[in-house]
Amino acid sequence: MSLSNIQQSASQHLPFGDQRGARFYGTDILSVNQFSKEDLAYIFGVAVEMREMVARVGTFDLLKGKILANLFYEPSTRTSSSFTAAMERLGGSVIPIHEVKYSSVSKGETLPDTIRTLECYADVIVLRHPEKGASAIAAKYSKKPILNAGDGVGEHPTQALLDLLTILEELGNVENLTVTMVGDLKYGRTVHSLSQLLSLYNVKLHYVSPDILRMPPEIIEELNQKGISQTEHSTLEQALPETDVLYVTRVQKERFDNPEDYEKVAGAFIIDPEIMKAAKKKMIVMHPLPRVGEISMDFDDDSRAAYFRQMEYGLFVRMALLALVLGKA
């Protein structure tokens, strides 16, 4: 599906007043597996509209009177602040709980009780939590929509949506692309979600990682069942020349039980201008960020470096999701 198709579909069914968005009303966003291609086209259509509205008027009152609880048990810069910006650009307001140690969680309050509390005050809850499956548990206890902003080593579905929109915007298409994922594929929730989302399309995937950080076998198996071509590598050499999207990830120190294991693999892959001489002229380098050295700052001015533009797409996708789950798109 090309971007122009998506934009065409967006202009055909402008979000404001269109009924097709109604199916998202009150929906939890927990996993990329809940989306069809049609859902993605609709969400991206709304996101494109949001971008135009932000460019034209900055802030508008679509969600005036609505409140978002932004509940983060793990650190975040992009996800947390883009959800806050999204809600405020839509005229709504935010209860920020970025440091749960200053909330009643530090007194031993359980996740279900914290969720039950916040749903009394908010219309939608964004949750980042260190445990896989935490968002699904929260959704069981909440009558208000839960948006998974990262559940441990599980998923990061809103990141995968903005990643896919980035690919469409930057390359104009997703069909027949070769996507190479590099770094921490074992613990990286962004690559878990993105690989599954990409499996809706005809793509070829390369996985480049240290042996102890390989893509989980259950994800490889799931994508095999869908007929997706996947190849694992221990170096970048083979995959890089045919890569259209190089998706680089940070080795996540915080996920290692043994710091020595981290030291062995930190810095295993570093993307710099020299290495990128082997890559296509028309391709993009993405990273969910933060980075800790795996992409050299010397590469930042290369037109293929899409990672800062990628962050901006997150605002529009999250505006679209908030409007959709609150029944206002």
Ligand code: CP
């Ligand atoms: N990409 C991402 O999830 O970044 P943060 O951890 O800063 O939210």
